[in-house]
Amino acid sequence: MATAAAQEELNPFEIAKQQFDRAADYLELEQSLRNILRSAKRQLIVSIPVKMDGGEVKVFEGYRVQHNIARGPAKGGIRYHPNVTLDEVKALASWMTWKCATVNIPYGGGKGGVICDPKSLSKDELERLTRRYAFEIAPIIGPDRDIPAPDVYTDSQTMAWIMDTLSMVRGHTELGVVTGKPLSLGGSLGRHEATARGALYALREACSVRGTKLKDARVAVQGFGNAGSIIARLVAEDGARVVAACDSKCGLHAENGLDIQAVLKHKEETGSLSGFPGVKEIAPNDVLEVDCDILCPSALENSITMANVGKVKAKIIAELANGPTTPAADRVLEDQGVMVIPDILANAGGVTVSYYEWVQDMYSFFWSEKRINQTLEDTMGDAFHKVHQTAQRHGTDMRTGAYILAIDRVAEATRVRGIFP
Secondary structure, three states: OHHHHHHOOOOHHHHHHHHHHHHHHHHOOOHHHHHHHHOOOEEEEEEEEEEOOOOOEEEEEEEEEEEEOOOOOEEEEEEEEOOOOHHHHHHHHHHHHHHHHHOOOOOEEEEEEEEOOHHHOOHHHHHHHHHHHHHHHHHHOEOOOEEEEEOOOOOHHHHHHHHHHHHHHHOOOOHHHOOOOOHHHOOOOOOOOHHHHHHHHHHHHHHHHOOOOOOOOEEEEEOOOHHHHHHHHHHHHOOOEEEEEEOOOOEEEOOOOOOHHHHHHHHHHHOOOOOOOOOEEEOHHHHHHOOOOEEEEOOOOOOEOOOOHHHOOOOEEEOOOOOOEOHHHHHHHHHOOOEEEOHHHHOOHHHHHHHHHHHHHHHOOOOOHHHHHHHHHHHHHHHHHHHHHHHHHHOOOHHHHHHHHHHHHHHHHHHHHOOOO
């Protein structure tokens, strides 16, 4: 096992290509189409000079990748993280292409990132960094070209700064240039919860298919950011017991279930799960290995690898993070009969409600939260069953089923459009 783990491919873009190739083989996709669909259409690398609070100027590096726009404008988040790489952004952009096609919304895949440690920057420094990054990528983004959204360590305030910067450059307010904005600037009701709520709807369907119930299921949640903290609350409201949760510093484990409202309050007040009274503290990654029915990896890529997959006890895994399971670990989970709801389905609620936000912005006509959640539930339910049917038809796992469905849709759009010139 150690040898396999040592040799395992962990480059996210190489993993994305492996996942693509596996599904393309099932589709018997011709080589010329494979060449097109594996490649990123456009990659932009920018230098971002930022005047720091102390007066000195630091230069950060940023990226924006558009993987495919055959079915519509590129769509995808922007992350601020010290470990951002161009390959990671390319992988995330390609996953966005397949994610949008899986839930059948008319977007292609894009992604952005800036190499920085946002925790070490003041709010003013973050604003200057964001506005300069937005200005640098301005030539290739816009409501009909490429629509960014929040991702790791970015939020609705980040999107407001980008929207304002682009609006200043273009001389008029462009609400639809980003999604995940504050409600006061054309944001959508339901967007904040959308990623986790979409995963909840997918989990309900998975439990139904497996002949079990979410009520009383034991759930472990790795990662306690936006997606992780909200899925913990939502499954608890459905009657599940959240037996373990972690943030980047600390894990909590309680056989009888955590009081999620109390945990959320503690996290809000202290900024960490550490020190939560009355429960056992464990290492963050140990949350992946606790005895549970459902596991929700909600942190970063490569969480479940050959090094730890043998210790995973869950029977259903819902990937709220992008790329949390490596291809080699996927095969082990498949052999063990674990149902993996893949990232391009499980966390597609975020981009789906981003699509609703964009539609509302373009028409300046806004929907009720009830309508948004109902439409999201319909979209996620339909996507889950199409993925499940595709996987069953081809005798493969849910991830490959999702890729087969998505790649077929993008390939068909590419064939019909043809190659210019």
